[in-house]
């Protein structure tokens with residue numbers, strides 16, 4: 605008889621067996637996956653675990669504060685808050701290819717982890733909240749030739765030279781199972797219900813070249829969109845929702861003047877596991893009201909569109 609309680613016990617046993625008395629660092633992204641992985645591993649090995657939260661300058665508004673408060677204050681976990689905004693954003697300057705963005709970010713993540721692994725006093729394991737869909741989608745489409753659609757940076761093993769072994773206790777689970785496990789571990793519902801957020805963060809929601817200016821605009825628009833979704837009580841009906849800032853300026857009118865600012869696209873989908881998705885059928889009133897709020901409240905955006913592409917043929921993210 606298979607239950608989450610049994611899975612938890614078995615996972616804890618396997619983590620202890622794999623890790624022994626060694627130290628582990630865990631990349632905490634603030635997402636449900638890495639949070640559940642961290643809490644599970646912390647339960648298995650206590651303070652042999654240190655979490656590293658990397659702020660790569662590509663996070664949502666208020667994200668870093670929420671994660672640090674949650675894990676340091678509520679869970680009492682050893683947590684390193686790595687402020688590496690300049691490292692990542694400087695390296696991404698002039699990069700517009702989505703896969704180069706992912707590889708650049710993935711490589712720097714590893715560098716930052718490696719740096720902190722040695723600071724922690726000889727960590728030999730790196731823990732990640734890799735899920736089953738991440739594993740298969742990075743390898744192949746089932747039955748088809750081995751084609752990489754998107755190289756999710758948290759999959760694929762680590763360079764030999766890094767000398768860290770992987771702990772991936774969620775590798776066999778789908779998203780809904782991870783949420784069930786999180787509940788089993790006592791994580792608050794508000795946290796379990798959070799929408800997934802990709803490791804490369806806003807970098808893949810800002811098609812084309814990334815600048816600090818664009819990121820600031822995107823962050824504001826995204827916060828307004830999410831606020832609208834919460835106010836209308838729709839957050840839990842949606843798998844993921846975000847704004848993508850389009851690399852195009854359009855003409856508009858505001859008061860007596862002409863504007864020439866960025867266009868953005870709102871994206872919201874329903875899904876069971878992220879593998880397929882349908883766009884969310886917002887009412888026209890909701891869409892109109894949200895577009896008006898974004899244009900009024902976010903300097904730098906004068907046009908708002910809604911993405912009605914399902915997956916397939918689209919992907920959830922824009923890159």
Ligand code: XMP
Nearest residue numbers: 755756757800801802803804878919920921
């Ligand atoms: P796509 O865009 O491929 O996204 O339909 C499926 C799910 O995966 C997330 N995603 C990523 N997560 N690194 C991640 O950690 C990535 O490079 C990445 N790309 C997409 C996406 O947010 C969605 O939940």
